[in-house]
Amino acid sequence: MGMMIISGSPRKDGNTDLLLSILDLELQKNNISTEFISLSDKKINHCTNCEKCNGINKCIQNDDFNNLYNKILNNKGIVIGSPVYVGAPTSLIMAFIQRLTYVSFNNSNTLSKKIGGPIAVGGENGQLTTINCLVDFYLVNEMIIPGSTYWNIGVGVHKGDIEKDEKGKSYIKRFAQNLAWLMKEIEE
Numbered sequence: 001m002g003m004m005i006i007s008g009s010p011r012k013d014g015n016t017d018l019l020l021s022i023l024d025l026e027l028q029k030n031n032i033s034t035e036f037i038s039l040s041d042k043k044i045n046h047c048t049n050c051e052k053c054n055g056i057n058k059c060i061q062n063d064d065f066n067n068l069y070n071k072i073l074n075n076k077g078i079v080i081g082s083p084v085y086v087g088a089p090t091s092l093i094m095a096f097i098q099r100l101t102y103v104s105f106n107n108s109n110t111l112s113k114k115i116g117g118p119i120a121v122g123g124e125n126g127q128l129t130t131i132n133c134l135v136d137f138y139l140v141n142e143m144i145i146p147g148s149t150y151w152n153i154g155v156g157v158h159k160g161d162i163e164k165d166e167k168g169k170s171y172i173k174r175f176a177q178n179l180a181w182l183m184k185e186i187e188e
């Protein structure tokens with residue numbers, strides 16, 4: 001039971017993927033198994049509020065959602081990273097977490113007690129509104145979020161810019177260490 005790391009950037013190997021890969025490495029160093037998934041090549045439609053997920057523990061839409069949902073069920077935690085798009089998470093991430101929340105709600109809160117937290121990367125501004133939106137997703141699903149020495153945010157515009165964001169990288173490393181600590185404490 002490890003950590004799923006999900007990137008909501010449509011730009012593969014961009015700043016979000018890079019920052020998440022730092023988290024990934026740090027978790028592995030702390031003996032947490034991980035699986036990194038980019039939504040960039042996944043088909044995730046939006047929730048249609050059909051209510052048909054009620055009691056069947058899956059979504060009836062035929063796309064990549066159910067495969068990812070099952071992976072989440074089989075893991076202890078989930079970290080979600082998103083670029084800031086107009087002060088908010090990407091539409092890819094929003095479609096994904098809205099469906100996750102509804103399938104979980106309609107099936108006795110399957111996400112309850114999972115461990116994780118959000119990460120946001122922006123060129124200038126809006127990282128806090130983005131992670132706050134994602135924090136609400138964790139909290140409404142009864143998930144548990146450890147902190148870091150600052151918020152889990154990075155700064156970068158062009159691909160690779162995040163490499164120069166020493167502060168952002170340090171917050172994410174610390175966040176990974178705190179995630180690993182919490183996962184071990186809870187397991188014991």
Ligand SMILES: Cc1cc2nc3c(=O)[nH]c(=O)nc-3n(C[C@H](O)[C@H](O)[C@H](O)COP(=O)(O)O)c2cc1C
Pocket residue numbers: 009010011013014015016017083084085086087088121122123124125126127156157158159
């Ligand atoms: C449609 C769009 C909207 C964006 N909106 C913002 C924004 O509101 N604030 C900001 O700081 N950066 C914004 N950006 C810049 C991205 O957040 C930035 O380039 C980030 O590094 C992209 O992450 P990625 O490399 O993981 O894709 C926007 C970029 C795009 C394409």
